[in-house]
Each structure stands twice: as C-alpha cells, then as structure tokens.
Amino acid sequence: MKSILAEVVTIGDEILYGQITDTNTQWMSAELSKIGIRTVRKSSVGDTEAQILQILKEAESRADVILITGGLGPTKDDITKKTLANYFGVGMVLNKDALANVTEIFARRGFELTELNRQQAMVPTNCTCIVNKAGTAPGMWFEHKGKIFVSMPGVPYEMKWIMENWVLEHLSAFFQTPAIYHKNIRTIDIGESFLAEQIEAWEDALPSHIRLAYLPSMGQVKLRLTATGASINELEAEVQQQVNTLLTIIPEYVYGYDEDELEIVIGKLLLDQNLTLSTAESCTGGYVAHTITKVPGSSRYYTGGMITYSNAMKINQLDVIPDTLTQHGAVSEETVRQMAENVRKKLNTDIGISTSGIAGPDGGTPDKPVGTIWIAYADKDKTVTKKLQLFRDRLLNIQYTTLAVLNLLRQNLPASVKTVTP
Amino acid sequence: MKSILAEVVTIGDEILYGQITDTNTQWMSAELSKIGIRTVRKSSVGDTEAQILQILKEAESRADVILITGGLGPTKDDITKKTLANYFGVGMVLNKDALANVTEIFARRGFELTELNRQQAMVPTNCTCIVNKAGTAPGMWFEHKGKIFVSMPGVPYEMKWIMENWVLEHLSAFFQTPAIYHKNIRTIDIGESFLAEQIEAWEDALPSHIRLAYLPSMGQVKLRLTATGASINELEAEVQQQVNTLLTIIPEYVYGYDEDELEIVIGKLLLDQNLTLSTAESCTGGYVAHTITKVPGSSRYYTGGMITYSNAMKINQLDVIPDTLTQHGAVSEETVRQMAENVRKKLNTDIGISTSGIAGPDGGTPDKPVGTIWIAYADKDKTVTKKLQLFRDRLLNIQYTTLAVLNLLRQNLPASVKTVTP
Incomplete structure (x- = not known):
C-alpha cells in the first residue's frame, strides 16, 4: 500500500524568532501517525506572503496532505487566509456558520462584534469551512488536485479541537487509510536495552502487521504496539492477546496503559x-x-x-x-x-x-x-x-x-x- | 546594513514523527536573534540522504547561515556527517582532537573505546572540527561559497555547549555583526495592551537603534529592549537610561530583569x-x-x-x-x-x-x-x-x-x- 505523506507548516514570526515554544507540530505528526499518515517534513516560515506561497508550492510538490497552522488572527499581520486564496486563485466569501459562531462567542463574553472579528468569517471560496467551537477563527479544508490542504489557528487547543473533531476523521475517509489500532504499555524501573533483551523473543514473534516502538523518557519506557489491518475490532483483540503474553514476561515493570500516567x-x-x-x-x-x-x-x-x-x-x-x-x-x-x-x-x-x-x-x-x-x-x-x-x-x-x-x-x-x- | 539570514535544520525521524519535543530550535533562533541574525525558515527532515541533500540545497539558496542538528550518533541510522561530505564533494578524515576527546570521555566512564565510537572522530575534510566537551560527537563548521554551515548533535545540552562556546562567537566574527545589547524587563499583574497604553509615550520616544518587543506569558509580560550599535558599553549605558525612565512610569509592575524568575x-x-x-x-x-x-x-x-x-x-x-x-x-x-x-x-x-x-x-x-x-x-x-x-x-x-x-x-x-x- 502506498504511504500517505504529510507536511506540517507553521506560520508566524513568533515561532521563527524563538519567542514561543512550538508544541503543535509534535502533537500533529503523532496524531497523523496514528491514522497511518507519515510526516516527511516540518517547516516554520514567517508572516510574509512570499514565504507562505513558497512553502505551499514546495509542500504540494512533496506531500499528499499539507497541514498549516497560524496566521489566522484578526490583526493585519495575520495573512494566511488571503495568501491561501491567492495560491488557489480564488476570491473570498462570508461563511454564515463561521459568522454565527464568532457572533455567539462574542455574545457569550458580553462583547459587540467588531468589523475585524466579522472578517474572521471570510474564507476562500474553494474551501470547506470547519466551524471552530474552541475559538473565533474557522478551520479551512481544501481539496486541490487530489491533495488536501488544511489551515488551522495556531492556538494549541483550537488546533486540537479542529483536528480531533473534524480533520483526522476526514483525512482517514478521503485517503481510505486502513484501520490502525494503537496500544501503549507503560513500564517503569527498567532501562530500554534491558527491556529489549527481556522481551526479545516476544518481539521477534510479533506478526508483521503489528509493529513495536520503544518510547523512552526519564525512568520510564513506553512500548507502543501499532496494528494495521481491515477491522479495528479484530486488531484490538489481536493486540490484547499480545499484551497478555507480554504481561506474563515482565509483570513487575508494567504499571499502566495509554494515557495513564x-x-x-x-x-x-x-x-x-x-x-x-x-x-x-x-x-x-x-x-x-x-x-x-x-x-x-x-x-x-x-x-x-x-x-x-x-x-x-x-x-x-x-x-x-x-x-x-x-x-x-x-x-x-x-x-x-x-x-x-x-x-x-x-x-x-x-x-x-x-x-x-x-x-x-x-x-x-x-x-x-x-x-x-x-x-x-x-x-x-x-x-x-x-x-x-x-x-x-x-x-x-x-x-x-x-x-x-x-x-x-x-x-x-x-x-x-x-x-x-x- | 544587510540582514544576515539563518535557517535552522533538524534531522531525525523522532522529531518528524512526533516522538520527542523539539526545544532546540526555539533556543537557537533566540540566540541567533541576540547577535543580530534573523531566522527565516526552520525545517525538520528525516534520516535519509535524499531528504538531507534536498534541504541543504534549499537552505543554501535562501540563507547565509545554516545550523543543522541531529544525526551524529554512532549508529548506522545517523548519516548526517557522510551526507555533508557528499554535499560538499569531499572525503572523510580522522580528527585527532576529536579522537582524544571521545577517548577521554570513555576512559572517564571506565569503558573501552569501540570502533563505532572511534568513527565519531571522523569528519569531512573541509570542516573546522569543534571539539565537544559535553559529548562524544564533535561539532563541524563549514565555510562554503561565503556561507556558513554548522552541524551539531541534537542532544540539547551538547548543542548548547557548542553554540555558547564556539559557534555564536565565530558567527559574530565571520559576519562582523554589529554590537547588540539586550535587556529584559519583567513585569507582572498587568496585561499586554494595558501595559502598552501606559508606556506608549516612552516607547514612541525610543531612539531608532533601540527596539522594544512585548513577550507575554501567563500573568506576565517581558519587555525586551534590543540596542544595536558600535560599542557594547555605550549601548548598555543607553539602555540603562531607558530602563531608569521606564521605572518611573510603571514601578509597581516591574519585579526583575533578564533571567530572574x-x-x-x-x-x-x-x-x-x-x-x-x-x-x-x-x-x-x-x-x-x-x-x-x-x-x-x-x-x-x-x-x-x-x-x-x-x-x-x-x-x-x-x-x-x-x-x-x-x-x-x-x-x-x-x-x-x-x-x-x-x-x-x-x-x-x-x-x-x-x-x-x-x-x-x-x-x-x-x-x-x-x-x-x-x-x-x-x-x-x-x-x-x-x-x-x-x-x-x-x-x-x-x-x-x-x-x-x-x-x-x-x-x-x-x-x-x-x-x-x-
């Protein structure tokens, strides 16, 4: 099966100049990986039209999916949206759902809608507008020559909201990615190489559609099993069987699963x-x-x-x-x-x-x-x-x-x- | 004065796939900014020769300085060094100082030097080898058609050691960057826009060679003054005078300076x-x-x-x-x-x-x-x-x-x- 390739593009001088830490791109590529899409390049560029147009062209030449964050605020230095319209050669249109969303958010905070914020509901005519329940700037989904471009705000919880509630699911559907099931087994008190020795036979016996990754951090090693196939239920059952076997080998080191710190x-x-x-x-x-x-x-x-x-x-x-x-x-x-x-x-x-x-x-x-x-x-x-x-x-x-x-x-x-x- | 432009390139699948957080590039571009070098692009690519060669070519076409981290470990998936030699069309040579350094580090830990680690002292013939007192992989400095390429390990404290003890100083000298003096004034308990209003007159009166940046974080705003000129001592005195004036305007909000949390x-x-x-x-x-x-x-x-x-x-x-x-x-x-x-x-x-x-x-x-x-x-x-x-x-x-x-x-x-x- 042909791999689906992604590029992640961050727009904004504040990242380029080292004024803020970028935690978005790590999260995004990890989530893409979970649905079987492989990130092949990450780039950060500044808030200028020339830089944005150039990276869009480059990314389109290399990847199937281009995820873009940043530059969607109401102020004049946020130019991502207009630049995307130029890139695709289209105009802008007011999206009613996005306008209703930003109006409602302002009403809830007791503010009048300003013209600048009304502008946030303007989107390029060729996009599918993704209403952002976590903020005022909508996400945008573009299908262009068989490739997908997605533009999202750079605020981490807004980006995550849009990814989790819309983008990941639509990417899976668009590219008909196979079913993928992940399970993290959390171990503690044993180093990566000693752990690898103890579970070598188990690891070698894993079927080829179940891959193992070692994810070490201070004092801990997470074992991530990734199974790929047709049915998520079958994969889950298969992985569970492997975990059960693993537990008989290293019961003393396993303290939990998945997100359980x-x-x-x-x-x-x-x-x-x-x-x-x-x-x-x-x-x-x-x-x-x-x-x-x-x-x-x-x-x-x-x-x-x-x-x-x-x-x-x-x-x-x-x-x-x-x-x-x-x-x-x-x-x-x-x-x-x-x-x-x-x-x-x-x-x-x-x-x-x-x-x-x-x-x-x-x-x-x-x-x-x-x-x-x-x-x-x-x-x-x-x-x-x-x-x-x-x-x-x-x-x-x-x-x-x-x-x-x-x-x-x-x-x-x-x-x-x-x-x-x- | 023409701006000196930099690109920061991170090599490694672990960053690309979202397995680790990249804190290096933020630190690097902030340090570059302090010596007057502006980062125009950050990129992460995988551990393949094709991807590395491509990003080197792209970066060379856009920037004066290319800082590269990652892919310098002793294992076979670390290919940055050989790829750099290919890129410049040169061979490899054993560097005696780097060998002495890795030998000493192994002796201190009570280990014999393995052949794999001996290989860490091999560098492209056209580089200036930067002995890395914080680790076994040396840094490498290349002058190529008037541009500077620097390759460093991805381990944060090794990269920082090489930057602070060698690279920043040599970049300043090579590009004859002007003297730059920075001072951070730390404020608390006042939002960015209210602060901006209160100090508007002071900000407008700043001379053109002293720039002001607002760096907000939770509950705090750092004001960063950056002065550019010929003499560091004069700049320091000038900035100090501006800070003294600022203190008469907002004494109650200033709690400290620079790195003092x-x-x-x-x-x-x-x-x-x-x-x-x-x-x-x-x-x-x-x-x-x-x-x-x-x-x-x-x-x-x-x-x-x-x-x-x-x-x-x-x-x-x-x-x-x-x-x-x-x-x-x-x-x-x-x-x-x-x-x-x-x-x-x-x-x-x-x-x-x-x-x-x-x-x-x-x-x-x-x-x-x-x-x-x-x-x-x-x-x-x-x-x-x-x-x-x-x-x-x-x-x-x-x-x-x-x-x-x-x-x-x-x-x-x-x-x-x-x-x-x-």
Missing part, C-alpha cells in the same frame, strides 16, 4: 481499595504532593502533607527524633523511615510516603554526594525504604525522586490492589 | 533582609512550595510548609477554627487568613503565605464556581488577602495561583526590600 494509576488503585495517602517531603519540596494533586479528584484519597525542609520542622511538626538527625543526618534511612511512619500517623492516613536527599547543586559531602536521596513507604504492616543515587541537575533530581517514590508506593500497596489489567 | 527575585529579597518563609497550601497542592524550592539554596530562607488538602488537616495541623470552615467554607477569606497566620506561627517564620480554592474541573458551586481562589500573606504586622477568579484548566489554575501568591508576597514585603534595582 503513574500518578493517575496510583489514584485509581487507592480509590479502588478505599485507601488514603499522606506525604512528608524534604528534598522534593512539594513536587510529590503537586504530582499527586494535579490529578482531578485526588482529594478523595490524598489528605495532605508536610514539607519539612528544615531540621526544626522535621522535629517539631513530624516528631523526627533529634538524635536521629544528629547521628545519621537528615539524608538517611532512619530519617525517611520516621518521616513516612509519622506523617501517616499524624495525618491519620493508611499510607505515608517520604523523601530526603541532596538535590543539588550544592550541599554534597564525600560520604553523601549530590544526588544521594532516601525515600520511604509506610503502611500499618510495614515500612520500606530505598536509596537512590542520582546524577542529574536539581530539577531533574526532584522529578526523578518523585517518580521513584510513587513507584515505591505502587509496588508496596497490598497485593490485592497491584493486579494490572489492561 | 519571580521565585528567584523573591529568594534574593528574603535573603537580603534575613527573612524566613513558610507556606500553607490547599488548592495548589504543593506547587507553591515546589516553585520556591526549585531555586538552589532556597533552604536558607524557606523553612517548610503544609499541604492541608482535607478540612481535618486544616483543623488538626494548622489550627483553622472548625466554625470558620462550617460558616465560610474552606474556600474563603477567613480560612486563608488563618492558614497564613497560623503556618507562620507554627513554623516560626517571619512570613506565611497560603492558598485555598477550587482548581477544577469539579467542585464548583453557583456561589463559588471553579476558579474561585483565595490567597493570603501574613507577617508580624499585617495580613493581606486577595480573591482570584480564574477560568483556566486545573493545572493552569494551580500555576496561575502560585504566581499570584508569590507576587502578593513580593508586594507586601517590608518597603525597604521592595526597591527594584536593574
């Missing part, structure tokens, strides 16, 4: 078992609590925590024994043990977790260099501690420690809640 | 005055503490904090009066007042700050919709509270509240420490 998985496990959690942090300085509480609904299992940054606070608020600090130091197994056990008791929760270490860049000693970190888990039956030796910068050490202590929590929950079901 | 500025102010800080958080769930403690050395002024997520913890650990919670609710002026005052007393610090609100997406009521948030500041002389009404998603509401409470702290520090000096 570790903190989301932990929240579900705690809720399922009606368990509550508290935290006592030193070196992570609140990042463990933040990671837990950024999950909506976390107040149902997370009671609260203490950030005992000073020794005095460890002693006064968390009842760490002063002798422990004198003899073993704040960065020690004994200290994190008491922190986890005491926060659990003081805040009256089922589980307590704790961290104490030297995040850096200063504060290291020959015995305890920067990156020496202790973490602990405590419940009514047991306390488990672990030492980490990290080698990253301050922020990454904080983030890695947070991942490690949440994983320690996952590993030590009562056995009945650990079962991972895909 | 709000949490860094606050740390300096607290240290200068030998003041200590504690935090009591509800809806921000640890993010205020994290923001404070991600600054190295923050343990010198930050004692610790409590995340009182549940009402029970607000009462038991922070002595919030139960009646207050019953009558006014956890999200109320009375509650944040008690939280800030009590955390200050319990942790024995000079200052206490607090947050309580509904971050969303659930938990709103008609009286207190999602985004209703109270914050407070308390010191020995006064307590100040403020209500926020936010309208973003959970994570952005948490981040915005954090910014707001840190700014409340900045605004309410004893007057003597508030003086902003550029």
Whole structure:
C-alpha cells in the first residue's frame, strides 16, 4: 500500500524568532501517525506572503496532505487566509456558520462584534469551512488536485479541537487509510536495552502487521504496539492477546496503559481499595504532593502533607527524633523511615510516603554526594525504604525522586490492589 | 546594513514523527536573534540522504547561515556527517582532537573505546572540527561559497555547549555583526495592551537603534529592549537610561530583569533582609512550595510548609477554627487568613503565605464556581488577602495561583526590600 505523506507548516514570526515554544507540530505528526499518515517534513516560515506561497508550492510538490497552522488572527499581520486564496486563485466569501459562531462567542463574553472579528468569517471560496467551537477563527479544508490542504489557528487547543473533531476523521475517509489500532504499555524501573533483551523473543514473534516502538523518557519506557489491518475490532483483540503474553514476561515493570500516567494509576488503585495517602517531603519540596494533586479528584484519597525542609520542622511538626538527625543526618534511612511512619500517623492516613536527599547543586559531602536521596513507604504492616543515587541537575533530581517514590508506593500497596489489567 | 539570514535544520525521524519535543530550535533562533541574525525558515527532515541533500540545497539558496542538528550518533541510522561530505564533494578524515576527546570521555566512564565510537572522530575534510566537551560527537563548521554551515548533535545540552562556546562567537566574527545589547524587563499583574497604553509615550520616544518587543506569558509580560550599535558599553549605558525612565512610569509592575524568575527575585529579597518563609497550601497542592524550592539554596530562607488538602488537616495541623470552615467554607477569606497566620506561627517564620480554592474541573458551586481562589500573606504586622477568579484548566489554575501568591508576597514585603534595582 502506498504511504500517505504529510507536511506540517507553521506560520508566524513568533515561532521563527524563538519567542514561543512550538508544541503543535509534535502533537500533529503523532496524531497523523496514528491514522497511518507519515510526516516527511516540518517547516516554520514567517508572516510574509512570499514565504507562505513558497512553502505551499514546495509542500504540494512533496506531500499528499499539507497541514498549516497560524496566521489566522484578526490583526493585519495575520495573512494566511488571503495568501491561501491567492495560491488557489480564488476570491473570498462570508461563511454564515463561521459568522454565527464568532457572533455567539462574542455574545457569550458580553462583547459587540467588531468589523475585524466579522472578517474572521471570510474564507476562500474553494474551501470547506470547519466551524471552530474552541475559538473565533474557522478551520479551512481544501481539496486541490487530489491533495488536501488544511489551515488551522495556531492556538494549541483550537488546533486540537479542529483536528480531533473534524480533520483526522476526514483525512482517514478521503485517503481510505486502513484501520490502525494503537496500544501503549507503560513500564517503569527498567532501562530500554534491558527491556529489549527481556522481551526479545516476544518481539521477534510479533506478526508483521503489528509493529513495536520503544518510547523512552526519564525512568520510564513506553512500548507502543501499532496494528494495521481491515477491522479495528479484530486488531484490538489481536493486540490484547499480545499484551497478555507480554504481561506474563515482565509483570513487575508494567504499571499502566495509554494515557495513564503513574500518578493517575496510583489514584485509581487507592480509590479502588478505599485507601488514603499522606506525604512528608524534604528534598522534593512539594513536587510529590503537586504530582499527586494535579490529578482531578485526588482529594478523595490524598489528605495532605508536610514539607519539612528544615531540621526544626522535621522535629517539631513530624516528631523526627533529634538524635536521629544528629547521628545519621537528615539524608538517611532512619530519617525517611520516621518521616513516612509519622506523617501517616499524624495525618491519620493508611499510607505515608517520604523523601530526603541532596538535590543539588550544592550541599554534597564525600560520604553523601549530590544526588544521594532516601525515600520511604509506610503502611500499618510495614515500612520500606530505598536509596537512590542520582546524577542529574536539581530539577531533574526532584522529578526523578518523585517518580521513584510513587513507584515505591505502587509496588508496596497490598497485593490485592497491584493486579494490572489492561 | 544587510540582514544576515539563518535557517535552522533538524534531522531525525523522532522529531518528524512526533516522538520527542523539539526545544532546540526555539533556543537557537533566540540566540541567533541576540547577535543580530534573523531566522527565516526552520525545517525538520528525516534520516535519509535524499531528504538531507534536498534541504541543504534549499537552505543554501535562501540563507547565509545554516545550523543543522541531529544525526551524529554512532549508529548506522545517523548519516548526517557522510551526507555533508557528499554535499560538499569531499572525503572523510580522522580528527585527532576529536579522537582524544571521545577517548577521554570513555576512559572517564571506565569503558573501552569501540570502533563505532572511534568513527565519531571522523569528519569531512573541509570542516573546522569543534571539539565537544559535553559529548562524544564533535561539532563541524563549514565555510562554503561565503556561507556558513554548522552541524551539531541534537542532544540539547551538547548543542548548547557548542553554540555558547564556539559557534555564536565565530558567527559574530565571520559576519562582523554589529554590537547588540539586550535587556529584559519583567513585569507582572498587568496585561499586554494595558501595559502598552501606559508606556506608549516612552516607547514612541525610543531612539531608532533601540527596539522594544512585548513577550507575554501567563500573568506576565517581558519587555525586551534590543540596542544595536558600535560599542557594547555605550549601548548598555543607553539602555540603562531607558530602563531608569521606564521605572518611573510603571514601578509597581516591574519585579526583575533578564533571567530572574519571580521565585528567584523573591529568594534574593528574603535573603537580603534575613527573612524566613513558610507556606500553607490547599488548592495548589504543593506547587507553591515546589516553585520556591526549585531555586538552589532556597533552604536558607524557606523553612517548610503544609499541604492541608482535607478540612481535618486544616483543623488538626494548622489550627483553622472548625466554625470558620462550617460558616465560610474552606474556600474563603477567613480560612486563608488563618492558614497564613497560623503556618507562620507554627513554623516560626517571619512570613506565611497560603492558598485555598477550587482548581477544577469539579467542585464548583453557583456561589463559588471553579476558579474561585483565595490567597493570603501574613507577617508580624499585617495580613493581606486577595480573591482570584480564574477560568483556566486545573493545572493552569494551580500555576496561575502560585504566581499570584508569590507576587502578593513580593508586594507586601517590608518597603525597604521592595526597591527594584536593574
């Protein structure tokens, strides 16, 4: 089957000059990949007609799909729409649905529609107008010599809204792309090469229409299975079978699937078992609590925590024994043990977790260099501690420690809640 | 003066397919802009010789400087180096300095040099080899028909090391770019359009060789002054004079300069005055503490904090009066007042700050919709509270509240420490 090729074009001086980070194009090409369309070039150009016309011509010569973002605002430096009309040799027309949409958005905010914003409903005559429920600028879909051009606003959530609610589905239909099914298996606590060794036989035995990709990030590796075929239901069943086999090989490393981050998985496990959690942090300085509480609904299992940054606070608020600090130091197994056990008791929760270490860049000693970190888990039956030796910068050490202590929590929950079901 | 134009080219399937976020090109074009070189196109292409040759040819036709990252690893899918040699029609040669560098890096890690890694010291014969102290792959500098091509590894800190220690300086020298001086003035608590109105006369009076850019981000606007001329010292003095004038117009909105984030500025102010800080958080769930403690050395002024997520913890650990919670609710002026005052007393610090609100997406009521948030500041002389009404998603509401409470702290520090000096 011939591959469908895409180019992604970003229009705007603010990206070209490095004033904002472009997160759109990564998301767009990942989504295209999921429906079997391969991105072959990404380009950013400035807000001038010459640059836009040139990249459109180039992209048309190379790709089947050209996705364009940016330059659709109401101000005069946004010229994408007129340039597209010139490129296709057509005029502009007022689109009633787009006008109704922008009128409604202004009414909801209590504003009068200005002439500039009314102009946002003007589109080239040859496009299919995509009403944008997330903003005032419509998306535009052009069929041109068997190729598809799509123009969308550069505001990330507007672009995503238009892609998810219209563009991806219409691209699949237009190009009659095959059914594609994806499943991400999330692993933790094992490096990419060790993981590859352990699952080599399984990987080699995968049928040719199911591909495997390793997607490593800090402390984690996502395994992405991509199955291509005729029926989405059959693909889903086939992939599920492969996942089941994989689980028999590396059950201890798999913590979740697809979009379920570790903190989301932990929240579900705690809720399922009606368990509550508290935290006592030193070196992570609140990042463990933040990671837990950024999950909506976390107040149902997370009671609260203490950030005992000073020794005095460890002693006064968390009842760490002063002798422990004198003899073993704040960065020690004994200290994190008491922190986890005491926060659990003081805040009256089922589980307590704790961290104490030297995040850096200063504060290291020959015995305890920067990156020496202790973490602990405590419940009514047991306390488990672990030492980490990290080698990253301050922020990454904080983030890695947070991942490690949440994983320690996952590993030590009562056995009945650990079962991972895909 | 003729503008020097640059193109930035990223090579690698992992960026093209959306598997990793590209942060390199934003940084690179921002740095180029600082030395007066304007980026006119950014492109990402895959790891194939045809794609790389094509983009090199295109870029050479449009720009004076072509910065290339990626495809310099030791494995066989990394083909940038050989493709560059083909493009220039030259052979490869072993560079002794690069070999010494990779040998030393391997020795330091206790590894034997493999043949694959020895290959990393092979470079096209027409390049100036840039020894990379941050990694094993050297950078390469090509002068070709009056234009400059630079090839660098895609690993961000290696690319930055090569740019900062070699490339930027050599580009300035090669193109004899004028002296350029930048100064960022950081403002908070005022929107871009209101700020523009207030400083309109000052902006209009700027001499033509000093340009102003507005760089807005959540809750903040950075004003960037860029002065171009012959002498860096003169430019610095001129810009300083403009900043001094600006400070007389909007003193209350300026909190810092250049790379000094709000949490860094606050740390300096607290240290200068030998003041200590504690935090009591509800809806921000640890993010205020994290923001404070991600600054190295923050343990010198930050004692610790409590995340009182549940009402029970607000009462038991922070002595919030139960009646207050019953009558006014956890999200109320009375509650944040008690939280800030009590955390200050319990942790024995000079200052206490607090947050309580509904971050969303659930938990709103008609009286207190999602985004209703109270914050407070308390010191020995006064307590100040403020209500926020936010309208973003959970994570952005948490981040915005954090910014707001840190700014409340900045605004309410004893007057003597508030003086902003550029």
